[in-house]
Amino acid sequence: MGGGDRDNGVKPHKTVFVTVGTTCFDALVKAVDTREVKEELSRKGYTHLLIQMGRGSYIPTKSAGEDGDLTVDYFTFSSSIADYLKSASLVISHAGSGSIFETLRLGTPLIVVVNEDLMDNHQSELAEELAERKHLLYAHPQTLYQTIEGMNLETLIPYVPGDARPVAKVINRFLGFPDD
């Protein structure tokens, strides 16, 4: 699991990275930008909050992080969010399968927040299934605070990356190619 908890006087960087991908998901950005969520993250030992806000129009409040407050910053898009995911101690993400699996593969603790405004909301299926298997935590924008407050990241089970070999095998057999 990412992040350090060393107690050597200097407060270690513990970043929460929020990502909405290429979508517009103001409800999530608003939810993390509330005082109760930021205070709870601070209490849990996180020092920085970085928000990738995508096509949303809600602008979160920046903060330099004085008086032990969370340092808050945001940006709209980045060609690759891999580095942000890698350096984060906690990821709060929309339910897109791309960012879910990218985060799980890095082993970074993940809270997936489902966008209830989407027309065809099949996305929650995947997040719910992975939450049931304890690979991630699952929340709605309005329950994010409760999820953070009650979260115990120790209980999360690392995700074992999938494997294309079984499909490849079936396809090869179907086409009459021998197994190697």
Added chain:
Amino acid sequence: MEKGNSCCFSIMMVPNSIVVLIAINIIIVIRIFYVIHQSSKPLRNLSLEPVSTLIILGSGGHTAEMLNLIRGLQKNRFTPRVYVAASTDNMSLQKAQVLEASVVDQTGAGKVKEAAQFMQIYRSREVGQSYLTSVGTTLIALVHALFLMIKIRPQVILCNGPGTCFPLCVIAFLFKVLGVRWSSIFYVESIARVRRLSLSGLLLYKLRIADLIFVQWPQLQRKYPRTNYVGCLM
């Protein structure tokens, strides 16, 4: 006797064109059932010749899953490869090109052009587009897809949604019915589908257009028994 005569007479009265039409229809229906039946059976590829492969890239997560699958396939068997992506999606073909370049590096062959081609296609339905307007856009996509399919005529089609793949699969199926080209159509349902098939997946399943449909969750296989559960690709 009289009865028999009148019966014969009434058959004679039916215009020939209708008889021919009915006969053609029956032949087509029989042919469609034959194609569906044959499609569900494995091929006997005794020559072990490589198969020309059409790879239809969806977008975002769909593309990532498909490229994971391609990485697991023997490139010398599935060659040449044609990658097709929606014209509104500029990331997918780039990612496929990166993958193909790494294949060339591995084999040291230095001929991406011969082994892989990259094409764009009009999309039948954007994410979130209403089903009603989808009808019109699907027609345009069909014409373009027909043009591409006549050019490519693949032996194997690999696809995993969303809408982009549907017209191409329908045309491939028609080619099978008409005897233009026999292709094996493989559809991999997205990992994001846990409880229900996507629209493309459901259509290919119900219409029996795909030879094999793969799903990545066991509960989905239980709900749609003719699918194949293969575990997670991601």
